[in-house]
Amino acid sequence: MRSPVGRIARRAAASLAFVGAVGMLAVAPWFGGEVRAASEGAREAFVTNQGGDSLSIVDLATRKSVAEIAIGGKPAGVAMAPGGRTAYVTAPEGKEVVVVDAEARAVTSRIAVGKGPVGIAVHPDGSRIYVADWYEHKLYAVDPTTGTVTGSVDVGLSPSGVAVTPDGKLIVTADRDSDEVSLIDTETLTRRAHFAVGARPFGVTIDAEGRRAYTANVQSDDVSVIDIASGSVVATVKVGSRPYAVALSGGRGYVTDQYAGTVSVFDLDTLKVVGTVSVGEFPEGIEADPSGDAVYVACWESNTLERIDTKTLEVTDRIPVGEGPRAFGAFLR
Amino acid sequence: MVRLLASALALVAVLPLAAEAHGPTRQRVVEKIEINAPADKVWAVVGNFQDMSWHPAVAKTEGEGGNAVDATRTLTLQSGGQIHEKITKYDEAGKVFNYVITEVDVKVLPVENYSSRITVTGDGEKSEVEWWGAFYRGFLNNDPPPELSDEAAVKAITDVYTSGLAALKEKLEGGN
Numbered sequence: 001m002r003s004p005v006g007r008i009a010r011r012a013a014a015s016l017a018f019v020g021a022v023g024m025l026a027v028a029p030w031f032g033g034e035v036r037a038a039s040e041g042a043r044e045a046f047v048t049n050q051g052g053d054s055l056s057i058v059d060l061a062t063r064k065s066v067a068e069i070a071i072g073g074k075p076a077g078v079a080m081a082p083g084g085r086t087a088y089v090t091a092p093e094g095k096e097v098v099v100v101d102a103e104a105r106a107v108t109s110r111i112a113v114g115k116g117p118v119g120i121a122v123h124p125d126g127s128r129i130y131v132a133d134w135y136e137h138k139l140y141a142v143d144p145t146t147g148t149v150t151g152s153v154d155v156g157l158s159p160s161g162v163a164v165t166p167d168g169k170l171i172v173t174a175d176r177d178s179d180e181v182s183l184i185d186t187e188t189l190t191r192r193a194h195f196a197v198g199a200r201p202f203g204v205t206i207d208a209e210g211r212r213a214y215t216a217n218v219q220s221d222d223v224s225v226i227d228i229a230s231g232s233v234v235a236t237v238k239v240g241s242r243p244y245a246v247a248l249s250g251g252r253g254y255v256t257d258q259y260a261g262t263v264s265v266f267d268l269d270t271l272k273v274v275g276t277v278s279v280g281e282f283p284e285g286i287e288a289d290p291s292g293d294a295v296y297v298a299c300w301e302s303n304t305l306e307r308i309d310t311k312t313l314e315v316t317d318r319i320p321v322g323e324g325p326r327a328f329g330a331f332l333r
Numbered sequence: 334m335v336r337l338l339a340s341a342l343a344l345v346a347v348l349p350l351a352a353e354a355h356g357p358t359r360q361r362v363v364e365k366i367e368i369n370a371p372a373d374k375v376w377a378v379v380g381n382f383q384d385m386s387w388h389p390a391v392a393k394t395e396g397e398g399g400n401a402v403d404a405t406r407t408l409t410l411q412s413g414g415q416i417h418e419k420i421t422k423y424d425e426a427g428k429v430f431n432y433v434i435t436e437v438d439v440k441v442l443p444v445e446n447y448s449s450r451i452t453v454t455g456d457g458e459k460s461e462v463e464w465w466g467a468f469y470r471g472f473l474n475n476d477p478p479p480e481l482s483d484e485a486a487v488k489a490i491t492d493v494y495t496s497g498l499a500a501l502k503e504k505l506e507g508g509n
Contacts, residue, residue: 135474
């Protein structure tokens with residue numbers, strides 16, 4: 001199932017998805033009888049190791065770390081270019097964004113950005129990288145082709161998480177020390193709105209429809225559910241102690257609870273917690289596999305990347321990575 | 334002059350919030366000690382959240398809630414400074430508990446967002462105590478002064494742990 005043949009089959013399934021259910025059934029025998037979602041799973045995870053000053057590359061088929069690249073500057077945030085050819089890593093102490101060729105597994109350039117770059121996200125068309133600066137309270141826009149900062153906008157205090165709507169029109173930042181989020185227009189790079197969420201929002205995640213955003217609020221131990229169109233909080237979900245970030249998969253939200261050592265799972269419709277998964281210590285960065293089968297969690301204290309099966313809500317693999325993994329952002333490709 | 338005033342006002346506006354902030358690199362300290370006493374005896378001392386008299390820096394422990402999750406204590410130090418703490422996890426059978434500092438002046442302990450765990454593991458008549466902590470430095474911005482740097486935070490916590498564990502060993506092995 002994880003063989004190259006399986007991968008090709010899944011790619012074929014994805015390209016055939018438009019023909020609908022009949023097409024899927026016809027393709028099903030390729031997977032040995034298993035009917036899968038049309039989306040292809042991620043192949044690799046790029047995990048920032050803050051203590052180790054490095055980036056671990058994990059092969060998700062064999063579920064092993066296959067490379068560790070030196071980054072420097074206490075890497076924290078990570079984002080992938082569309083298609084996954086390039087990974088962008090923030091180095092808060094190096095005050096730069098480190099550009100990594102994902103295929104070659106090598107650093108190709110370093111772009112000086114601000115004074116404390118933490119959160120990072122890429123525009124869906126790949127033309128811009130957005131970097132939150134923790135110390136300067138700004139969001140920077142960077143052109144990855146020229147490697148230059150093209151603009152910046154003042155946001156709230158100590159912005160951390162950054163996410164861009166799927167249509168590429170809006171950026172959402174979690175402004176940690178203002179207890180707010182900002183909505184920024186990508187075209188004009190202006191702050192269109194800002195409003196209160198829970199206490200100390202850190203990670204922010206937008207759903208595939210661009211309808212809702214979810215912030216993990218470190219101090220109030222909850223998740224704010226935001227309606228992006230109206231710019232307002234529509235609900236608050238209580239989760240475990242010290243939530244860090246949110247992943248979305250199969251109609252559920254998965255939240256890393258740093259102090260509890262758990263991932264809280266809630267239903268996106270009822271907004272009720274439906275499960276709590278014990279993972280390693282200090283779970284932080286979290287992202288859903290596009291296949292819908294799994295969610296991956298970086299555990300800072302355990303030095304692991306852990307795989308949660310979304311059907312059983314159990315950890316199936318604890319994969320050793322470098323020292324102090326944070327993987328804050330989109331780290332799968 | 335106007336600019337000077339504006340930046341002074343901006344600073345005032347930022348200060349109350351800044352007390353909750355931290356730099357982006359979390360630090361970690363782990364110290365262990367072997368004690369010639371059974372785990373139950375060691376746990377009875379170190380696992381009692383409401384009495385930290387085993388630590389030489391602590392003059393007084395006041396708190397409520399016993400050893401339950403969300404129980405609190407205020408440590409008054411020999412120096413006069415205070416540390417406010419709260420239990421986040423407590424496993425009696427596993428002889429391990431986690432707690433956090435809810436409030437401390439960086440002049441007393443130069444750390445922010447401090448969380449900690451104490452574990453006792455037994456091996457017959459011997460035990461090992463592990464004291465683990467994760468925290469950020471006390472300075473809330475770039476380029477910290479030396480007394481509020483990452484190194485200063487790590488050194489302060491390391492000193493707290495090593496002096497505390499040594500005193501714990503002496504107390505338990507001395508039969509007090």
